Amino acid sequence: MPVIGKLNIVVTGGAGFIGSHLCDRLVQKGHMVTCVDNLHTGRFDNVRPLLNHRNFSFAEADVREPLDIGGPVDRIYNLACPASPPHYQTDPIGTVKTCVLGALHVLELARSTGARVLQASTSEVYGDPEIHPQPESYRGSVNPIGPRACYDEGKRCAEALFFDYRRMHGVAVKVARIFNTYGPRMLENDGRVISNFVVQALRNKPITLYGDGSQTRSFCYVEDLLNGLELLMESDDQVTGPINLGNPREVTVKEIAHMVLAQTGSRSRLAYHPLPQDDPRRRKPEIGAAAQALGWQPSIPLEQGLRSTIDYFALKVATPAPAAAPRREAPTAVAAGPNRAVRKRRAALSAVSGPA
Ligand code: NAD
Numbered sequence: 631m632p633v634i635g636k637l638n639i640v641v642t643g644g645a646g647f648i649g650s651h652l653c654d655r656l657v658q659k660g661h662m663v664t665c666v667d668n669l670h671t672g673r674f675d676n677v678r679p680l681l682n683h684r685n686f687s688f689a690e691a692d693v694r695e696p697l698d699i700g701g702p703v704d705r706i707y708n709l710a711c712p713a714s715p716p717h718y719q720t721d722p723i724g725t726v727k728t729c730v731l732g733a734l735h736v737l738e739l740a741r742s743t744g745a746r747v748l749q750a751s752t753s754e755v756y757g758d759p760e761i762h763p764q765p766e767s768y769r770g771s772v773n774p775i776g777p778r779a780c781y782d783e784g785k786r787c788a789e790a791l792f793f794d795y796r797r798m799h800g801v802a803v804k805v806a807r808i809f810n811t812y813g814p815r816m817l818e819n820d821g822r823v824i825s826n827f828v829v830q831a832l833r834n835k836p837i838t839l840y841g842d843g844s845q846t847r848s849f850c851y852v853e854d855l856l857n858g859l860e861l862l863m864e865s866d867d868q869v870t871g872p873i874n875l876g877n878p879r880e881v882t883v884k885e886i887a888h889m890v891l892a893q894t895g896s897r898s899r900l901a902y903h904p905l906p907q908d909d910p911r912r913r914k915p916e917i918g919a920a921a922q923a924l925g926w927q928p929s930i931p932l933e934q935g936l937r938s939t940i941d942y943f944a945l946k947v948a949t950p951a952p953a954a955a956p957r958r959e960a961p962t963a964v965a966a967g968p969n970r971a972v973r974k975r976r977a978a979l980s981a982v983s984g985p986a
């Protein structure tokens with residue numbers, strides 16, 4: 631990693647699973663970090679320990695509206711977007727807007743400040759792939775009208791915008807195509823396979839296998855992914871990506887279930903459920919480009935990453951959730967007030983559940 635001085639860095643989606651680990655790491659390296667998040671799937675608890683750090687500020691804001699950071703910006707990591715199928719499918723129109731308007735707004739911010747901007751794209755741009763493993767040159771097989779399209783096509787459109795801003799306005803862009811990533815701070819009710827299986831196993835509840843469990847994924851531990859994201863961000867200007875970041879070890883979903891059962895010593899049984907529509911049958915990244923351009927490859931074996939993830943969830947499962955919603959406490963360091971979409975969401979929430 632090249633040695634860089636203190637930078638002003640914006641992380642959208644910084645209260646989420648990957649984003650909060652990224653904020654931790656960037657603050658620890660001495661950068662000034664502004665986390666922008668509407669707390670849709672992220673948790674204030676994820677960034678609470680950072681709030682007393684003078685290099686960190688939190689802005690409760692929605693990337694579907696223009697971003698006003700009010701100061702110099704050198705780097706923007708655009709991670710804001712629900713990532714698990716149940717979450718992004720709950721409000722598919724909102725998901726498209728987050729992908730597309732969010733990309734537009736971070737690109738405009740980059741254009742006006744001269745910042746470099748990295749897009750957290752996804753292996754979902756390959757859809758249900760006909761080529762295996764998937765190289766960056768593969769253009770994908772996405773169902774544009776299915777239930778996953780809001781995310782897949784939203785992310786594809788975001789990639790298009792990134793390259794149009796580079797061509798038209800000379801914005802320094804970087805696009806990472808992230809494959810399935812896991813680790814501590816995934817949401818307990820996230821709906822993604824590793825968090826689901828681990829929580830179910832720890833509670834001795836049935837393990838929900840969709841389909842026959844023969845579909846494959848390749849799982850990257852969050853620390854490995856962060857190394858790749860940072861290397862890509864700090865790479866030379868001509869390294870734009872899109873570049874795959876993922877762990878090429880491919881496993882079936884059923885194998886994952888057995889690994890989790892073995893590591894937790896759980897009494898859970900397997901319970902088969904229908905395969906969701908358009909669920910990709912297999913997925914494995916080709917990572918030669920990341921190795922060549924960034925000198926990156928993942929190093930944390932699945933067994934080791936699962937251990938840390940299980941340890942994290944074991945603590946969560948053992949600790950009852952607090953009665954009040956703690957994330958609504960006023961943050962001690964806030965860069966900007968909530969923008970219009972956040973205020974609207976709060977009003978809708980308090981109409982349903984009373985004032986927070
Ligand atoms: P996450 O849901 O934990 O984090 C997303 C964060 O974005 C949350 O904090 C959420 O509150 C915030 N957010 C959502 N909509 C927003 C909006 N309109 N305005 C402001 N903030 C908003 O998910 P994650 O796994 O940490 O994923 C982070 C990014 O990486 C996402 O863009 C996702 O598409 C991408 N990605 C993740 C994976 C993975 O396996 N985890 C794989 C591919 C791509």
Ligand code: UDP
Nearest residue numbers: 715821822823824826838839840845883909
């Ligand atoms: N899956 C499963 N049981 C679950 C959650 C997911 O069998 O409780 C399957 C899902 O159908 C998919 C794979 O695990 O084939 C990965 O799902 P996830 O939602 O984690 O990621 P994505 O499908 O977006 O890659």
